[in-house]
Amino acid sequence: MxxxxxxxxxxxxxxxxxxxxxxxxxxxxxxxxxxxxxxxxxxxxxxxxxxxxxxxxxxxxxxxxxxxxxxxxxxxxxxxxxxxxxxVSDAVLESAPGREDTAESAASALDVRKAVRTLSPEHRAVLVQIYFRGLSVGETAEVLGIPAGTVKSRSYYALRLLSRNLPGYSSRSSSVSSGSRAAASATAA
The missing domain is CATH 1.10.1740 (Rna Polymerase Sigma Factor; Chain: A)
Structure with a gap:
């Protein structure tokens, strides 16, 4: 060639x-x-x-x-x-956790703290044991010296109250009428 x-x-x-x-x-x-x-x-x-x-x-x-x-x-x-x-492929980017806005995160934390302060001391004590210390219902009942059923009802109603007090948060259970809320709050305490 x-x-x-x-x-x-x-x-x-x-x-x-x-x-x-x-x-x-x-x-x-x-x-x-x-x-x-x-x-x-x-x-x-x-x-x-x-x-x-x-x-x-x-x-x-x-x-x-x-x-x-x-x-x-x-x-x-x-x-x-x-x-x-x-x-870096697109698949890796899509699976990577998004960068959280620290200002938004700080504002949310302040909102949660403010909403938790509106709870009664009994409701707050139950949430602290279950959600912040990671105890089970039985362990929380033992630490607080109350029956397990009371722990369950206090945590349920405390979470419902928080959902009403947190801005922008709506819960499925918040559709209960205010009359039944008052009755439930009275029996939960």
């Missing part, structure tokens, strides 16, 4: 004769990444087109020249990838 200019037919012959072997060689260099191997194959063939003097070389086959160019391109591409930060 000795020519002084690379015409389309010479390049087509080059690709047909050496393309599959070069592709498999580049596939190994890219650790099985077909897309990168195809990109490197195309770039290698472009280099052959840009350097017609390679066709006039002293060797019988262009394959060694193509493999050398392909290997150097693969090395350059790898160095280039390693020189910049790693790419």
């Amino acid at each position: 000795t020519t002084t200019t690379t015409d389309d037919r010479a390049l087509a012959d080059l690709q047909r004769e050496h393309g599959p072997a070069l592709f498999h060689f580049l596939l190994g260099l890219t650790f099985g990444d077909r897309q990168r191997a195809e990109d490197l194959l195309q770039e290698t063939l472009v280099r052959a087109w840009q350097h017609p003097e390679a066709f006039d070389g002293p060797y019988e086959s262009m394959r060694p020249w193509l493999f050398t160019v392909g290997r150097r391109l693969a090395i350059d591409a790898r160095r280039s990838r390693l020189a910049r930060p790693a790419e």
